[in-house]
Amino acid sequence: MSEREIVCTVCPRSCRVKAKETGGAYVFEGYSCKRGLGHAQSEVENPMRMLTSAVPIARATVRMLPVISEATIPKAKLHDCLEALYKVRVDSPVAAGQVIVKDICGTGVDVIAARSMKRK
Amino acid sequence: MKTEHVDIAIIGGGPAGLAAAIEAKRQGVEKVCIIERDTDLGGILQQCIHDGFGLKRFGKQMSGGQYAEAFIEELAHTDVDVRLKTMVTKITEDRRIFAVNEREGMICLNCGAIILAMGCRERSRNQIQMPGARPSGVMTAGAVQRYINMEGYLPGKKAVILGSGDIGLIMARRMTLEGIAVEGVYEVMSGPGGLTRNIVQCLGEFDIPLHLSTTVTRVFGKERITGVEVSAVDADRRPIAGTERRIDCDLLVLAVGLIPENELSKGAGVELDARTNGPVVDQDFMTSAPGIFAAGNVVAVFDLVDYVSDTGEMAARGAAAYLRRADSAEIADARGGDEASIIRTIAGTDINFIVPQKLNAGKRESDINLFLRVKKTGENQKIRMVCKGASVSECREAFVAPPEMLVAKLAGSADLDDDLRLNLEANQ
Numbered sequence: 001m002s003e004r005e006i007v008c009t010v011c012p013r014s015c016r017v018k019a020k021e022t023g024g025a026y027v028f029e030g031y032s033c034k035r036g037l038g039h040a041q042s043e044v045e046n047p048m049r050m051l052t053s054a055v056p057i058a059r060a061t062v063r064m065l066p067v068i069s070e071a072t073i074p075k076a077k078l079h080d081c082l083e084a085l086y087k088v089r090v091d092s093p094v095a096a097g098q099v100i101v102k103d104i105c106g107t108g109v110d111v112i113a114a115r116s117m118k119r120k
Numbered sequence: 121m122k123t124e125h126v127d128i129a130i131i132g133g134g135p136a137g138l139a140a141a142i143e144a145k146r147q148g149v150e151k152v153c154i155i156e157r158d159t160d161l162g163g164i165l166q167q168c169i170h171d172g173f174g175l176k177r178f179g180k181q182m183s184g185g186q187y188a189e190a191f192i193e194e195l196a197h198t199d200v201d202v203r204l205k206t207m208v209t210k211i212t213e214d215r216r217i218f219a220v221n222e223r224e225g226m227i228c229l230n231c232g233a234i235i236l237a238m239g240c241r242e243r244s245r246n247q248i249q250m251p252g253a254r255p256s257g258v259m260t261a262g263a264v265q266r267y268i269n270m271e272g273y274l275p276g277k278k279a280v281i282l283g284s285g286d287i288g289l290i291m292a293r294r295m296t297l298e299g300i301a302v303e304g305v306y307e308v309m310s311g312p313g314g315l316t317r318n319i320v321q322c323l324g325e326f327d328i329p330l331h332l333s334t335t336v337t338r339v340f341g342k343e344r345i346t347g348v349e350v351s352a353v354d355a356d357r358r359p360i361a362g363t364e365r366r367i368d369c370d371l372l373v374l375a376v377g378l379i380p381e382n383e384l385s386k387g388a389g390v391e392l393d394a395r396t397n398g399p400v401v402d403q404d405f406m407t408s409a410p411g412i413f414a415a416g417n418v419v420a421v422f423d424l425v426d427y428v429s430d431t432g433e434m435a436a437r438g439a440a441a442y443l444r445r446a447d448s449a450e451i452a453d454a455r456g457g458d459e460a461s462i463i464r465t466i467a468g469t470d471i472n473f474i475v476p477q478k479l480n481a482g483k484r485e486s487d488i489n490l491f492l493r494v495k496k497t498g499e500n501q502k503i504r505m506v507c508k509g510a511s512v513s514e515c516r517e518a519f520v521a522p523p524e525m526l527v528a529k530l531a532g533s534a535d536l537d538d539d540l541r542l543n544l545e546a547n548q
């Protein structure tokens with residue numbers, strides 16, 4: 001049996017949820033609502049995160065273009081995705097929502113431009 | 121000097137200014153202008169590349185840039201005059217704005233109404249006591265954010281963060297992801313300054329330690345910072361002798377809080393609130409100077425950008441109504457009421473501040489949102505609103521904490537004939 005604590009980040013109340021595991025099944029304690037339970041479940045089974053970063057952009061008013069994943073991706077893949085993004089270079093102009101990396105690292109999720117940038 | 125007339129001039133093109141401009145057009149105001157010193161609209165949001173914005177307004181997780189873009193898009197469909205790279209240097213009580221830019225030099229705008237939306241700035245080394253040399257490599261979290269996210273430049277290899285404000289927490293994660301080692305976060309208070317969510321997601325997930333009741337007591341290095349000394353502090357925040365520890369680092373990041381940017385407001389004689397450090401405003405977000413309104417972080421530090429946009433819209437509706445009143449010739453004083461019919465909101469038991477600070481007496485056309493911060497953490501609480509000793513309205517809160525701004529709804533039907541006191545109480 002193993003136990004781990006997840007601080008719920010769904011609402012400001014920040015409940016401390018205990019996840020007890022026996023033979024692959026989890027029992028949760030300490031949550032105060034269904035949303036918190038759902039969050040704790042996904043945190044132990046398959047934690048997901050949004051991916052946000054910035055990539056160099058040529059000939060724009062600023063040097064970096066902020067990018068964001070269109071949906072959450074598995075937390076375990078965050079590192080690989082960031083590595084992949086470090087290699088990306090784009091040229092202006094860019095429209096907000098434009099796909100910068102399609103299906104990043106096989107997650108099935110596209111990484112898009114978070115804002116538009118004109119050519120300088 | 122070039123002089124022009126505008127109906128509403130908005131100073132600052134961040135989320136507050138953008139929302140105000142769009143709402144002013146919806147209200148049918150003719151000449152609306154935004155003056156922004158930066159090269160782009162969006163304000164601070166353009167350097168906030170992380171997600172977590174817009175949950176209340178758009179119901180989805182957006183990054184700061186995406187949130188700003190949604191408003192910039194909408195603004196593009198209006199005829200609002202946007203003056204970028206233009207810096208306001210002075211405003212006067214009689215609603216004149218002086219600004220400079222490269223194209224026109226000094227310009228003067230005579231305004232029907234002004235909306236202040238200059239945002240806030242970070243407390244810097246000058247506002248906290250920090251002995252030691254003044255080497256390079258000491259900078260605010262916002263400066264680090266701008267360097268990394270907009271200019272693509274890493275300002276150090278190993279960082280220590282002083283203060284646990286939200287921007288510092290977010291930058292702890294961002295620096296780690298960019299390969300800067302974050303040694304730890306040091307907070308002089310006994311509790312964290314930022315939201316629990318950020319402590320968990322930005323520090324916990326990356327094993328970055330948070331040291332409470334500890335502060336930086338010295339900075340080492342002549343040209344460039346080479347390290348800092350940290351010490352534990354006692355209950356009065358005085359360093360405890362014998363607890364000093366030296367940490368090598370080439371970057372000290374200050375995340376010690378934000379203060380509303382009100383140099384211009386002071387120049388126009390606008391009354392400021394000592395608790396919020398922003399102007400005292402009424403329910404339309406009008407300041408003590410008739411026709412000068414304020415919105416967003418210039419009023420008080422709102423932690424959710426959604427609230428910032430709300431206040432922009434409230435100020436724009438107020439300014440549009442002010443212009444209509446000023447137009448109807450019979451009313452010489454466009455204030456919409458005399459001082460006697462104005463009451464104050466008073467931060468009572470365990471309440472730190474309330475915005476707006478003034479309300480119209482009597483009943484109001486609709487419910488009003490009061491933005492406030494509490495002084496202590498608690499579960500199952502309520503905010504009771506009391507007028508002349510009688511309770512007029514109450515709001516339940518499952519959880520309250522000082523870093524979280526709360527919104528309490530005051531029923532429009534509540535008949536106020538005296539100051540309104542808000543108290544935090546246990547919900548029995």
Ligand SMILES: Cc1cc2nc3c(=O)[nH]c(=O)nc-3n(C[C@H](O)[C@H](O)[C@H](O)COP(=O)(O)OP(=O)(O)OC[C@H]3O[C@@H](n4cnc5c(N)ncnc54)[C@H](O)[C@@H]3O)c2cc1C
Binds near residue numbers: 131137286
């Ligand atoms: C460094 C920093 C980082 C932040 N990070 C976060 C975050 O990660 N998450 C979050 O929720 N909130 C964050 N905030 C809070 C953030 O400020 C608000 O959420 C929101 O951006 C406030 O909107 P605003 O329109 O009031 O001000 P701002 O976004 O600050 O916009 C004010 C605008 O006014 C312009 N301006 C100021 N003075 C003049 C002048 N004299 N003439 C012309 N233009 C002028 C500025 O250039 C700026 O564009 C941060 C704040 C700071 C200071």
Ligand code: SF4
Binds near residue numbers: 010015030031033034
């Ligand atoms: S469990 Fe429910 S109440 Fe507790 S923090 Fe999570 S969402 Fe909030």
